[in-house]
Amino acid sequence: MSQGETVGPLGESAGYALKQAASALRAAMDAVLRPLDLTVPQYACLELLERRPGLSSAELARGAFVTRQATHGVLRGLAERGLVTRAPSAPHGRALPVELTDAGREALRAASTAVRAVERRMLAPLGAERERRLREDLAACAAALAEPAP
Amino acid sequence: MSQGETVGPLGESAGYALKQAASALRAAMDAVLRPLDLTVPQYACLELLERRPGLSSAELARGAFVTRQATHGVLRGLAERGLVTRAPSAPHGRALPVELTDAGREALRAASTAVRAVERRMLAPLGAERERRLREDLAACAAALAEPAP
């Protein structure tokens, strides 16, 4: 066949390197967030809400790369602990805006500094220029995969 | 506090870009592997076994970034379909070597070409030089996270 090319050696596969790095990052984040009683998805929701207050559950799901059913459970846990509040009724459509409480903002601050430390450790071998390049290239890769296959 | 730095805007966070790209890659791989009746972990095991025949379940787990319990289930499914064989007894220690069957090699070939197409699509915006750089930087990030925090 003309399209017989397969994935080469693992050390030469960008996809493998990507999974390896993402897995290591996830594990490291899990480790530093566990003492704060936060899971990675919970932290992600908090971080998103800090930047864009009033986000709905579905928008949160897209931002955290999970399904809206998954964020549903995450928000339940966060709301029970008083870290976020959900509007009782929808001001427009069916979307219920979610907002951070003061306790949520405080928990986020601790979590965010911990995660930032992990990120800095991860990026330590790279300089500022290579870090910027890395971000841009990763974004370009994600964008290329986002549009449907030809 | 002196270490008050938090994660900045999402667009400037390398960690967020990493998760975004990894998530998109996972979804794209899932889409092309589904018609072949393979999950991503199953494909990963096949690919690893092609390169290093006789790998044990635990070694496979480390290579696929999951727990050995997870590979246990994966190998069960693969063995039932006749794609891999497990040695009935351990030649050394307790590790049971796993090997690809001819059917497994054939299934892998189809899967690997499909995954390679996804990888090429992902890397299309990048040139060869930037792709190489991306691989190296991702590997450096993973290595930096692998060693325990100071």
Place this chain on the structure above:
DNA sequence: CCTCACGTGTCAAGGTCTTGACACTGGGCA
């Protein structure tokens, strides 16, 4: 006006992975 498509919230069911635990093998060390 009515209908239809789209986005959203929610529930139920299922699968997959993880955490935790136990038993076993082989090698290093006193």
Place this chain on the structure above:
DNA sequence: TGCCCAGTGTCAAGACCTTGACACGTGAGG
């Protein structure tokens, strides 16, 4: 020799996420 430790395979329980489905509110189109 005897002991302990690291690595492995396996089982059970639980958490998490996903797929699938349904009901509801909004806005565009006929």
